[in-house]
Structure formats: C-alpha cells, structure tokens
Amino acid sequence: ELRLVESGGGVVQPGGSLRLSCAASGFTFDDYAMHWVRQAPGKALEWVSLISWDGGRTSYADSLRGRFTVSRDNTKNSLYLEMSSLTAEDSAFYYCVKDISSGSYFDFWGQGTLVTVSS
Amino acid sequence: AIQLTQSPSSLSASVGDRLTITCRASQGISSALAWYQQKPGKTPKVLIYDATILESGVPSRFSGSGSGTDFTLTISSLQPEDFATYYCQQFNIYPLTFGGGTKVEI
Numbered sequence: 001e002l003r004l005v006e007s008g009g010g011v012v013q014p015g016g017s018l019r020l021s022c023a024a025s026g027f028t029f030d031d032y033a034m035h036w037v038r039q040a041p042g043k044a045l046e047w048v049s050l051i052s053w054d055g056g057r058t059s060y061a062d063s064l065r066g067r068f069t070v071s072r073d074n075t076k077n078s079l080y081l082e083m084s085s086l087t088a089e090d091s092a093f094y095y096c097v098k099d100i101s102s103g104s105y106f107d108f109w110g111q112g113t114l115v116t117v118s119s
Numbered sequence: 120a121i122q123l124t125q126s127p128s129s130l131s132a133s134v135g136d137r138l139t140i141t142c143r144a145s146q147g148i149s150s151a152l153a154w155y156q157q158k159p160g161k162t163p164k165v166l167i168y169d170a171t172i173l174e175s176g177v178p179s180r181f182s183g184s185g186s187g188t189d190f191t192l193t194i195s196s197l198q199p200e201d202f203a204t205y206y207c208q209q210f211n212i213y214p215l216t217f218g219g220g221t222k223v224e225i
Binding site: 035046059060061095100103105 | 120151153155157162163165168206208210213214215216217218219220
C-alpha cells in the first residue's frame with residue numbers, strides 16, 4: 001500500500017523557517033520524481049516544487065523567490081522541504097505528492113501537514 | 120509561468136445533468152493537461168491525463184477534450200458523488216500550474 005506521511009508543520013513567526021519531511025513507503029521511491037503542492041484553507045491548489053528521482057533536477061514556483069529548497073534522501077525514502085523567510089501567504093496545507101514518472105502529473109498524495117505563519 | 124483559467128469558478132447542478140468545465144491556458148501546452156477532483160477534506164484524485172485519457176478506475180461518465188490552449192472536462196450525467204471541486208493542471212512547461220478550480224454544488 002502506498003503511503004506518504006508528511007511531518008514538520010506547525011506555527012512559525014513571520015520571517016521564520018521550517019523544515020517539512022515526507023516519509024514514503026509502498027513503492028520504489030527512487031524510481032519517481034516527487035513534488036510539494038500547497039493549499040491554503042478554502043483556496044486553490046498551488047504547485048510548490050519538484051525534485052527528480054535522483055535529486056539532480058529541481059524546480060520551484062515563481063512565487064517562492066528562492067526561499068524554499070527541496071531535497072530527498074533515497075536511502076531513507078524521504079522527501080524534504082526547507083522553507084525560510086516565511087510570510088502569512090505561506091500558510092497552507094503542504095502535500096507531499098508522487099509523480100506518475102519523471103515530472104508531469106500526480107497520482108498519489110499524502111494527507112498534508114499544516115503550516116501557519118503568525119505572530 | 121503559464122496561467123490556467125477555469126470557468127466557471129462555481130456552478131449549481133442537479134443529479135443527471137450534463138456538465139462542462141473549461142480550462143484555458145495562457146499559451147499552448149499541447150495535450151499536457153490533467154484534471155483532478157477534490158472532495159471536502161480529501162486530497163485530489165486524478166481523473167484525466169494527457170487531456171483526454173481516462174485514469175484507470177474513473178467512471179466513463181467523465182471525459183476530457185482539447186489541445187493547445189482550450190480544454191474541457193465533461194461529466195455526462197452528474198452523480199451525487201461528483202459534487203466536488205475540479206482542477207486542471209498543466210505539465211507542458213515548468214513551473215507547473217493549476218487552474219483556480221471549479222466548485223460543483225447541488
């Protein structure tokens with residue numbers, strides 16, 4: 001059974017940093033590109049980042065302005081998202097998402113971790 | 120970045136209705152488009168990929184059409200379980216982008 005379990009969300013002050021993690025199981029993790037997608041409560045989905053199967057290729061949403069860094073550890077079947085200089089606009093559920101292959105559309109989502117940026 | 124404009128943003132419909140949702144891209148994306156369904160409190164589920172291909176297990180009342188800049192998702196006969204929010208997503212050019220969503224209500 002495929003599982004993606006996010007962790008690391010919480011309340012952080014504006015300007016602060018946070019590291020999200022995603023533990024994957026039930027599939028061959030290093031065969032697939034992975035993504036982070038976020039969704040503020042009641043709002044639309046917003047793609048955040050991609051990392052290729054080997055970590056050699058990454059891509060980010062234009063709106064992030066270089067504040068986020070995605071990484072993966074295939075030995076631990078884990079995906080990460082380092083977030084810095086957080087603002088209220090970054091408050092959202094952050095989903096770890098499996099790609100269908102090498103970076104196109106999505107076929108499995110974790111349940112998400114909530115990030116709230118507030119003083 | 121490519122912008123995807125969905126219309127309408129919301130609609131009211133009845134069981135048995137035929138429904139069409141449109142997604143327009145700000146530039147051509149070939150057929151690199153997927154459609155997702157999201158129910159309240161749940162994660163999105165892919166319905167259609169490559170603009171027209173039905174994902175395995177998805178009922179045949181769902182269909183997709185289009186290429187280039189204009190795409191449609193059609194539900195031929197709306198069922199109670201279809202009341203949800205629908206999103207299009209392009210994967211032709213990075214950064215990937217989603218449409219703003221279409222909420223289908225009773």
